[in-house]
Amino acid sequence: MASLLLPVHGLVLLLVIMTCLLGVPGMPPQPPAGCNQTGCTVSNAYGVWGDRKECWVSSVVYPTTEEEILSAVANANKNKQKVKVVSGYAHTIPKLVCPASPPENSVLISTAKYNSSIQVDKDKLIVTADSGVGLRELINRVEEAGLSLVAAPYWEGASLGGVISTGSHGSSWWGKGGAVHDHVVGLSLVVPAGASEGYAKVIRINGQDPLFNVARVSLGLLGVISKVSLSLEPGFKRSITYLFKSDGSLEEEFMDHAKKHEFGDITWYPSQNQTVYRNDDRVPLNSSGDGTNDFLGFQSTLILVSSAVRSAEKSLESAKNVRGKCTLAASGLAYKKVIANGLKNNLIFTGYPVVGRQGKMQTSGSCLYSPVTSTASSCAWDPRFKGLRFYETTAIFPASRFGDFIKDVKKLRAIKPENFCGVDNYNGLLIRFIKASGAYIGQSEDSVVVDFNYYRADEPSTPRLNQDVWEEVEQMAFFKYGAKPHWAKNRNLAFSGVQNKYPNFSKFLQAKKQLDPGSMFSSEWSDEILLGKAAAKGDGCALEGQCICLEDRHCKPDKQYFCKPGLVYKEARVCRYVPSSIA
Numbered sequence: 001m002a003s004l005l006l007p008v009h010g011l012v013l014l015l016v017i018m019t020c021l022l023g024v025p026g027m028p029p030q031p032p033a034g035c036n037q038t039g040c041t042v043s044n045a046y047g048v049w050g051d052r053k054e055c056w057v058s059s060v061v062y063p064t065t066e067e068e069i070l071s072a073v074a075n076a077n078k079n080k081q082k083v084k085v086v087s088g089y090a091h092t093i094p095k096l097v098c099p100a101s102p103p104e105n106s107v108l109i110s111t112a113k114y115n116s117s118i119q120v121d122k123d124k125l126i127v128t129a130d131s132g133v134g135l136r137e138l139i140n141r142v143e144e145a146g147l148s149l150v151a152a153p154y155w156e157g158a159s160l161g162g163v164i165s166t167g168s169h170g171s172s173w174w175g176k177g178g179a180v181h182d183h184v185v186g187l188s189l190v191v192p193a194g195a196s197e198g199y200a201k202v203i204r205i206n207g208q209d210p211l212f213n214v215a216r217v218s219l220g221l222l223g224v225i226s227k228v229s230l231s232l233e234p235g236f237k238r239s240i241t242y243l244f245k246s247d248g249s250l251e252e253e254f255m256d257h258a259k260k261h262e263f264g265d266i267t268w269y270p271s272q273n274q275t276v277y278r279n280d281d282r283v284p285l286n287s288s289g290d291g292t293n294d295f296l297g298f299q300s301t302l303i304l305v306s307s308a309v310r311s312a313e314k315s316l317e318s319a320k321n322v323r324g325k326c327t328l329a330a331s332g333l334a335y336k337k338v339i340a341n342g343l344k345n346n347l348i349f350t351g352y353p354v355v356g357r358q359g360k361m362q363t364s365g366s367c368l369y370s371p372v373t374s375t376a377s378s379c380a381w382d383p384r385f386k387g388l389r390f391y392e393t394t395a396i397f398p399a400s401r402f403g404d405f406i407k408d409v410k411k412l413r414a415i416k417p418e419n420f421c422g423v424d425n426y427n428g429l430l431i432r433f434i435k436a437s438g439a440y441i442g443q444s445e446d447s448v449v450v451d452f453n454y455y456r457a458d459e460p461s462t463p464r465l466n467q468d469v470w471e472e473v474e475q476m477a478f479f480k481y482g483a484k485p486h487w488a489k490n491r492n493l494a495f496s497g498v499q500n501k502y503p504n505f506s507k508f509l510q511a512k513k514q515l516d517p518g519s520m521f522s523s524e525w526s527d528e529i530l531l532g533k534a535a536a537k538g539d540g541c542a543l544e545g546q547c548i549c550l551e552d553r554h555c556k557p558d559k560q561y562f563c564k565p566g567l568v569y570k571e572a573r574v575c576r577y578v579p580s581s582i583a
Ligand SMILES: Cc1cc2nc3c(=O)[nH]c(=O)nc-3n(C[C@H](O)[C@H](O)[C@H](O)COP(=O)(O)OP(=O)(O)OC[C@H]3O[C@@H](n4cnc5c(N)ncnc54)[C@H](O)[C@@H]3O)c2cc1C
Pocket: 045, 084, 085, 086, 087, 088, 089, 090, 091, 092, 093, 096, 097, 111, 131, 132, 153, 154, 155, 157, 158, 159, 160, 161, 162, 163, 164, 165, 166, 167, 168, 169, 170, 219, 220, 221, 223, 224, 225, 226, 488
């Protein structure tokens, strides 16, 4: 089987290289909401929710001004409808944007067309924009004014309102830190109101307001954010060098790295014994260099390539071919090294350091744009094509506990390093840094964020290769080390007990009650997550991370996946393939 697949990998690699050299323009993603005579559905950018169920709403409205948002909220309130806000991107993976049922009684407010105003105040170093504005437009306008926005997620396919609402971040322990909401200096919120106030009102919240720490990260649960003001700094450039080295002393070095480099991060490929340190520092605007960070994973991929990679992955999965996954992981890493993972000094990568404007180095997403009509390529996960399907686990650790987590993962790896190849096929473990924040459901201490992606099957009932290993790492992170789930990513189990992880969580809930007394903006997802209303555990629920298994039936006993304890973290309960077991 392995020998059969090797030529496929070679081909895929060649096609990937060609895609990069040709710079193929892509098909932009499809809009999140679509309607017909019977109603509308809304989906995330991957086209599939955690529970694989569709989200229905009776209508979607597209306000273009704050006044129109106000009247949309007032109408919904008057008619006792359930409401959610979604941006034109919907890049949040869990079901945050789906209003409470029944769908006949719900309305979705889209900010896709609420994106006309971006005002840069050069003296006060502040930008104020409509919440539907996309990050790229925002950043370009800020840079045109000679200024820079210091923090942004690595992915630019998101709206200003969406980014702050989920606590999205880049990487930094310096200054105000890597999370965008810590650069917010004010915002406006449209909330429900009584009949005497016309059923809705706008409240303006600045840094001194008691609601400031409630509203900066609020998961769309309080109302509709209309305007956001962010602090800026004089324009600057960044200088990036990727340093590839063995992972032997990762647990001793990660903190120093964050302290030494303003925008540093680390990618860990456990199956390859490799780490990649991103030495990433601010340099003056007059430094020479006009580089771009066009992150490989966010470039347009030929649909031919993404579907070939997917089918190769599916064959490896069904053949339980761990070695094949390792071959792919090794060649993938070698390729990333050659092309510096998408860094470009100019049109291509010619050598380190790569120096460029902050606006071109912090965030990317070239697969989002379609300069000419082309159906040949897209973002690799575009649901219209049979490309990549994966889960995303993102755990936010108190910095002090992260070293022990690394040691535990190394212990688990020592049992069989090949079991980690599946995750290294994606981006390994991306390690980033967020500074302590006053936001009630932001991070109250300096933290380390770890992201990892891994294969998701087409069918909910299909167990995955080495899924026990990833479940153990996941449970270790969230339950042994008390990591918090990134609000915009993760599978359901990661949110269990999240209410107890934020010291000011009850204050957040209190404020929600005050601002949205009728729970218009609540939904099944938010009730389950925020109030800890546990869903029933169905057969196979652990396969998709909808639950932690307690019994074999939560896994897939007829395919010999049984509920077993973890190998290093014994308290974990994972679905493990045990071919000789008697059910
Ligand atoms: C490929 C990819 C890469 C990513 N990279 C990163 C990364 O590097 N770092 C990181 O931290 N995150 C990352 N993310 C997550 C992403 O930043 C978040 O999901 C972000 O919230 C997406 O913004 P959006 O505009 O698509 O919001 P949506 O998905 O539309 O909404 C997100 C939430 O915000 C609420 N909301 C949106 N607009 C408003 C508004 N105007 N008023 C009130 N509530 C509102 C919604 O109700 C919902 O609860 C990534 C996601 C993807 C798919």
